[in-house]
Amino acid sequence: MRAACRQIVRAVTLALGLVLACGAFAELPERQEREALRVCADGNNLPFSNQAGEGFENRIAELMAEDLGVPLTYVWAPQVMGFVRNTLELRVCDVMIGTVAGYDFVQNTNAYYRSVYSLVVPADSDLAATRLSDPAFSGRRIGVVAETPPIVPLRRSGARIEGYPLMVDTRVRAPVRDAIEDVAAGNTEGAVLWGPLAGYYAARQEPPLKVVPLVNDDTGAHLDYRITMGVRHGEPHWKDWINDFIDRRQEEIDAILADYDVPLLDRHGQLLGTSEGGDS
Structure with missing residues (x-):
């Protein structure tokens, strides 16, 4: 019994010390x-x-x-x-x-x-939508990272979703690079990805892929x-x-x-260097 009591006291003392240490740690001056x-x-x-x-x-x-x-x-x-x-x-x-x-x-x-989700397609693609509600997505096989804002609007538009994982150890996997390479290889017809990733990887394919920032989206999805x-x-x-x-x-x-080919928006949500976004 005494041994058990000593162990309890030691455990409580250790826990109290950790709490006090954490409190002092949090209050360290700038x-x-x-x-x-x-x-x-x-x-x-x-x-x-x-x-x-x-x-x-x-x-x-x-x-x-x-x-x-x-x-x-x-x-x-x-x-x-x-x-x-x-x-x-x-x-x-x-x-x-x-x-x-x-x-x-x-x-x-x-x-x-400030940047925006963007559509990545082959340079000769006829798909150039700047909004996820565009009927042109219907029946198209489109790559999207799981749990990102474009998924639901794309499904409503009739797109066939090819999913890529969101939370990965970057030392092991690169889902966005995989999504871009699938577009380049023709495994998908396009991908909708976060702008900095879309711009960087699309520009580094051979031949480069086309990036269409979704600046005119009207679905209510949070894209920029x-x-x-x-x-x-x-x-x-x-x-x-x-x-x-x-x-x-x-x-x-x-x-x-x-x-790094990052699509940049101004404070009004328009592409930098343009007066207004285009539409398909």
Whole structure:
């Protein structure tokens, strides 16, 4: 009995210590000096980032480090469930370069780009819809990533859905690349994918595929998103610095995104460089 009581006391003491430690950890003051720009990133997730520094988030991180005047370091982790908890919240890194606006697990900076789901088809395809309600989708075999916004409207339009998994370990699988390659090989007639992914992989097929941003969609599906950087809650000065950086270096950021064929929207939801979106 005494041995059992001792074990219970030890367990309670350990649990209490963990609670107190976590409480103290959460109340740590915001860092004022930065010896390096410590970025939380996926090491195998092009066009966003990889360990070779080939993604557009890598290049934006390099621009930030240069602006701060400090070295750039990374903490690599697959961007799956638990990514924020295992990186940013552990304080082993200080910023996520790409986070959708409104993502509650982080404090969002101002948006530095806005993009939209896009249709990818062969260059000679007669399918050029800019809205998911287009009757031209009826009977067409269209690739879509599971649980993404285009699925339901496409089904209502009569498309035959070819599904690809959403949550994967990027070290093992690349579903969007598979979807694009299926279009190039003729296994599907098109794919509806998140704009940065669609633009990047479509441009790198031989011959390149055509990308049609869905700027005129009328189905009510949420297809365009503002992308911010993500920092820990309770770090207002760091957020303010990043907002200032985005404001000062926006043209350079836009140029980087253009290098990766990202379809970019202005504040009115129209493609940058055009007065209005086209329609089929």
